[in-house]
Amino acid sequence: MWFFPLVSAYAALIMPLTLYSFVYPDGLPGLADRTGHAYEMFFGIGLGLVAGYLLGVQKRSFMTILLVGWGASRVTHLWFPFSWWSLACQAVFVLALLWRLVPKLRVAKKWRNRMLVPLMVMLGLLPLIAVVAAQLSGVWAQHNRLAGSSLLLFALLMVYMGGRAIAPAAAGAHQERGRDLQARVQPRLEGALIVLLGGAALVQPWVRPELVGVVVAIAGILVLVRLARWRLGSLWGRTDLLCLGVGYGWLGLGLLMFGVTRLLHWPSTAILHMITVGALGTLSTGMMARVVLRRTLGVPPPPVGLVLITLCLAVATLSRCAADVHWLLPRADWLRVSVAAWSTAYAGLTVWLFMAVLYGGKSTNPGVRL
Known part of the structure; x- marks a missing residue:
């Protein structure tokens, strides 16, 4: 359970450090440009969340190695970005994660579940490829291509993961209200999304952006259709599900708009943050709070707190988007608002998680079941 509070604390700190490093020359070298910022969002925060969610309870010795590898890779990348030291530390974390995760995922029988094996291998190898590419070329020459593939894979x-968390919980909540939810996992939609997004991630470095745009836009529409069929709007008593639904909505909208920008050759930087800030932020905070508080204290997350966190992340997302269109305020002011809202959300969550882990019962979380 320690991965979640540590990743949450890191997420709360990383954005102010990034903004400072963008502006001042004495900032952290690993956060001084968009390349380092994207690397930490995907492979620092993102992979840390995956480790906490999918691994479940492990031996203390293994978790110590994993945490040390994750922490060391963060430190080395922040001070020595894309160095061999960064590669070595990231390799320890990634290889340890895959060593335990891949055998666990391979027991799945359905192809939609087994696809997690190649997906996790690709997500684990991408940061290592990025460092090697930077060392061989002097710069991360393939940054845009690797970043685009990383975004689509995440x-x-x-x-x-969002669908597998929301669908059964929504079905149970509807059943408690005397209703039967027919559209649960929606395997056909899920299979189509796997093919569309997985295929787009693999081919996007080499094909025309218009083709990728069409595929990703269709995927975004399917995500929104899947969300609508869960009928979360009628579950007003389940704040945790409603907030997860907001995150899933950010994901669908972000994919749709990202596809449109690729199709029309518009700038996509602002739209990308609907996925990385809106979707990743809202889904990760909701799932961390839900898992940790239920496993340690046996209670659901406080509704008011969840709503405030979700609202803060919505402010962070919209402010980051507004920064690139220079609407009403200067860009720097919008960025400050976005960073403050993001860090407030994760700081509040971090307090919850540390208190739950320190004072709650012993976790028996087996990790995700497929």
Whole structure:
């Protein structure tokens, strides 16, 4: 359970450090440009969340190695970005994660579940490829291509994990109210999304952006259709599900708009943050709070707190989007608002998680079941 509070604390700190490093020359070298910022969002925060959610309870010795590898890779990348030291530490974390995770995922029988194996392998190898590419070329020459593939692979992971968290919980909540939810996992939609997003991630470095745009836009529409069929709007007593639904909505909208920008050759930087800030932020905070508080204290997350966190992340997302269109306020002011809202959300969550882990019962979380 320690991965979640530590990743949450890191997420709360990383954005102010990024903004400072963008502006001042004495900032952290690993956060001084968009390349380092994207690397930490995907492979620092993102992979840390995956480790906490999918691994479940492990031996203390193994978790110590994993945490040390994750922490060391963060430190080395922040001070020595894309160095061999960064590669070595990231390799320890990634290889340890895959060593335990891949055998666990391979027991799945359905192809939609087994696809997590190649997905996790690709997500684990991408940061190592990025460092090697930077060392060989002097710069991360393939940054845009690797970043685009990383974004789509993490979007696919959020489609899968978010759906597997929301669908059974929504079905149970509807059943408690005397209703039967027919559209649960929606395997055909899930399969289509796996093919669309997985295929787009694999081919996007080499094909025309218009083709990728069409595929990703269709995937975004399917995500929104899947969300609508869960009928979360009628579950007003389940704040945890409603907030997860908001995150899933950000994911669908972000994919749709990202596809449109690729199709029309518009700038996509602002839209990308609907996925990385809106979707990743809202889904990760909701799932961390839900898992940790239920496993340690046996209670659901406080509704008011969840709503405030979700609202803060919505402010962070919209402010980050507004920064690129220079609407009403200067860009720097919008960025400050976005960073403050993001860090407030994760700081509040971090307090919850540390208190739950320190004072709650012993976790028996087996990790995700497929």
